[in-house]
Amino acid sequence: MALAQAKLDLTETRLAEMPAPTGEAGWAGEARSAAVARVRAMGLPTRRDEYWKYTDPATLTQAAAPRAAVFDADGEVPLYADIDRLKLVFVDGVFDPDQSDDLAMEGVEIERLSDALKKDIHWARDLFGVLETRGQDPVERPLAALNTGFATDGIVIRATAKVARPISFVYLHRDETSDAMLHHVVRVEKGAEVTVLENGPAAARFNKCMEIDVADGGAFHHVRAQGRDHERRAVTHMFARVGAGSTYKSFSLTANGAMTRNEHVIELTGDDAIAHVAGAAMGDGANAPFHHDDTVFVTHDAQCCESRQVFKKVLRNGAEGVFQGKILVKPDAQKTDGYQISQALLLDEDSSFQAKPELEIYADDVQCSHGSTTGAIDETALYYLRSRGVPASEATDLLVLAFLAEAIDEIEDPRLQDDIRSRLEQWLSRRRRS
Amino acid sequence: MLEIKNLHVKLEEEDKQILKGVDLTVEAGKVHAIMGPNGSGKSTLSYVLSGRDGYVVTDGTATLLGEDLLAMETEERAAAGLFLAFQYPVEIPGVGNMTFLRTALNAQRKARGEDEISAGDFLKLIRAKAKDLQIDADMLKRPVNVGFSGGEKKRNEILQMALLEPKMCILDETDSGLDVDAMKLVSEGVNALRDEGRGFLVITHYQRLLDHIHPDVVHIMSDGRIVKTGGPELALEVEKNGYADILEEVA
Numbered sequence: 001m002a003l004a005q006a007k008l009d010l011t012e013t014r015l016a017e018m019p020a021p022t023g024e025a026g027w028a029g030e031a032r033s034a035a036v037a038r039v040r041a042m043g044l045p046t047r048r049d050e051y052w053k054y055t056d057p058a059t060l061t062q063a064a065a066p067r068a069a070v071f072d073a074d075g076e077v078p079l080y081a082d083i084d085r086l087k088l089v090f091v092d093g094v095f096d097p098d099q100s101d102d103l104a105m106e107g108v109e110i111e112r113l114s115d116a117l118k119k120d121i122h123w124a125r126d127l128f129g130v131l132e133t134r135g136q137d138p139v140e141r142p143l144a145a146l147n148t149g150f151a152t153d154g155i156v157i158r159a160t161a162k163v164a165r166p167i168s169f170v171y172l173h174r175d176e177t178s179d180a181m182l183h184h185v186v187r188v189e190k191g192a193e194v195t196v197l198e199n200g201p202a203a204a205r206f207n208k209c210m211e212i213d214v215a216d217g218g219a220f221h222h223v224r225a226q227g228r229d230h231e232r233r234a235v236t237h238m239f240a241r242v243g244a245g246s247t248y249k250s251f252s253l254t255a256n257g258a259m260t261r262n263e264h265v266i267e268l269t270g271d272d273a274i275a276h277v278a279g280a281a282m283g284d285g286a287n288a289p290f291h292h293d294d295t296v297f298v299t300h301d302a303q304c305c306e307s308r309q310v311f312k313k314v315l316r317n318g319a320e321g322v323f324q325g326k327i328l329v330k331p332d333a334q335k336t337d338g339y340q341i342s343q344a345l346l347l348d349e350d351s352s353f354q355a356k357p358e359l360e361i362y363a364d365d366v367q368c369s370h371g372s373t374t375g376a377i378d379e380t381a382l383y384y385l386r387s388r389g390v391p392a393s394e395a396t397d398l399l400v401l402a403f404l405a406e407a408i409d410e411i412e413d414p415r416l417q418d419d420i421r422s423r424l425e426q427w428l429s430r431r432r433r434s
Numbered sequence: 435m436l437e438i439k440n441l442h443v444k445l446e447e448e449d450k451q452i453l454k455g456v457d458l459t460v461e462a463g464k465v466h467a468i469m470g471p472n473g474s475g476k477s478t479l480s481y482v483l484s485g486r487d488g489y490v491v492t493d494g495t496a497t498l499l500g501e502d503l504l505a506m507e508t509e510e511r512a513a514a515g516l517f518l519a520f521q522y523p524v525e526i527p528g529v530g531n532m533t534f535l536r537t538a539l540n541a542q543r544k545a546r547g548e549d550e551i552s553a554g555d556f557l558k559l560i561r562a563k564a565k566d567l568q569i570d571a572d573m574l575k576r577p578v579n580v581g582f583s584g585g586e587k588k589r590n591e592i593l594q595m596a597l598l599e600p601k602m603c604i605l606d607e608t609d610s611g612l613d614v615d616a617m618k619l620v621s622e623g624v625n626a627l628r629d630e631g632r633g634f635l636v637i638t639h640y641q642r643l644l645d646h647i648h649p650d651v652v653h654i655m656s657d658g659r660i661v662k663t664g665g666p667e668l669a670l671e672v673e674k675n676g677y678a679d680i681l682e683e684v685a
Binding site: 378379380381383384385386387388389390391392394395398399401402403405406 | 511512528529
């Protein structure tokens with residue numbers, strides 16, 4: 001079907017602005033042109049697309065990134081400060097070797113994407129743009145294809161053993177109009193394990209794509225915190241293929257941000273695989289708009305797999321939250337255990353939460369449940385806390401943390417759990433003081 | 435200590451007068467009990483004094499140590515020394531009991547201009563107080579009142595009271611839902627807190643709690659007023675003859 005003229009114009013205008021990557025190997029060039037062809041065929045998204053009904057993609061598709069002021073962390077202890085990790089720093093979407101640790105670590109190969117794409121033979125060839133392409137069906141994700149077509153920086157990781165320290169991507173934002181695109185590729189070999197951490201806004205506008213292939217018996221853990229710059233915009237895609245007996249766990253923390261669209265596209269392709277995705281978002285529309293969208297698509301394509309989706313949002317002062325979550329169970333995926341919960345705590349009547357939970361099941365011996373709730377703060381609990389002398393604002397924050405706890409509990413490593421929790425407490429108490 | 439004069443209260447949502455002129459003074463060092471049939475306004479009195487939403491004071495005053503209680507926020511009343519032991523303690527999933535207790539203690543200390551208590555000192559303090567009430571480490575770790583039995587919830591209320599050391603304690607039907615042993619334990623906890631500088635107002639339906647917590651003064655409340663005041667013998671009279679005789683007598 002031909003694209004509508006408006007969509008065609010939007011797409012061609014954007015593509016005309018994108019600089020074509022140069023000096024890459026033949027296979028990389030092919031992957032790039034195929035990705036651009038996908039973008040042309042699909043067209044960039046508009047509000048009229050069903051998948052973008054609750055989130056307006058205009059600021060993500062327009063040619064220039066809208067300005068975003070850099071958040072002043074004011075001497076706060078940064079996230080993961082006490083975690084022993086290998087740090088890789090990006091400034092406005094460009095890898096900065098000077099601020100980063102050495103790329104060598106036992107049990108893992110780490111390379112810059114730009115280096116990998118120049119090599120005639122590279123393992124990433126089987127994954128770069130491949131998982132993204134698989135993830136385009138049955139729902140199109142043109143902004144991910146755009147990323148494959150043009151992202152020139154990123155990291156490729158191949159874990160061959162249990163990697164001792166987490167690999168931590170630190171995304172610094174310095175330029176108020178920066179427009180960054182990063183593409184990471186992660187391959188977890190049989191029985192290997194790796195943890196990837198992400199934090200920071202990366203840029204005024206950030207388009208990030210991560211392709212993760214977890215081989216049999218492997219484990220991939222992911223914890224991220226998206227930057228607190230109020231006006232920043234981000235669209236991210238996590239494409240995962242999870243093999244037999246392997247584990248994929250991802251948690252995201254979002255506080256602030258004018259626009260966040262986080263997509264997870266997860267395929268459970270081997271028996272007994274596990275995928276857990278969770279998110280805690282805290283939005284306040286008082287100083288800048290807040291819009292946060294979690295869009296998750298989990299496909300069960302093997303037997304006895306388990307998937308969980310746990311998403312919690314706390315919204316106030318006109319903040320907007322969206323959840324689109326789907327569990328697709330293919331005919332042979334018997335004994336599937338699927339679970340999905342999305343909940344919003346609205347602290348006032350101006351804020352809103354839209355949820356679209358979906359189950360599509362073709363196997364007959366499965367256990368799938370989903371739920372979604374939207375509610376106000378528990379007044380009785382608030383009164384009880386206040387009657388013990390806890391001021392209303394602090395009591396509210398205690399209840400907010402309690403509400404988010406179920407999502408944070410999904411993080412497997414207790415040190416990371418504590419880190420996320422204490423950072424949230426710090427942010428909330430700073431907010432109370434200001 | 436606590437001085438209530440001519441207190442009139444109606445519900446916020448509907449035009450229903452609950453308290454119709456309550457006069458009551460609780461002196462420091464004394465235990466006053468309020469008894470009365472269902473619907474007489476006993477619990478409403480405790481809620482209004484602690485600042486719960488949903489009630490409107492239409493007339494009268496209530497002061498704690500000379501300060502106007504009704505002008506304060508709920509948390510300010512607590513910091514001023516008022517404590518209400520709830521009839522139905524509230525369950526708060528996701529908030530650990532220890533976190534709750536430490537936050538409450540520190541909030542009150544801060545409101546009074548005192549330093550926050552250190553984590554180590556708090557732990558020592560809470561362990562000692564919990565032991566007296568037979569509250570184990572598990573109950574301290576669990577979310578506030580979640581999965582607690584009726585007796586555990588009430589013991590947790592008394593633990594909060596022991597920790598916060600309020601000047602004026604209101605106990606709203608603390609005996610409800612307690613078996614004999616639990617009642618004894620809770621009463622011992624309350625009795626341990628009795629001292630010259632502290633006042634108590636014990637709200638109850640039954641005399642049996644007053645066997646353990648001996649009151650100095652007993653009030654009978656009916657239809658939003660204190661209708662009779664006497665000594666401990668008044669509670670025994672209620673136990674023996676019910677409220678009907680007394681209410682008839684004062685009518």
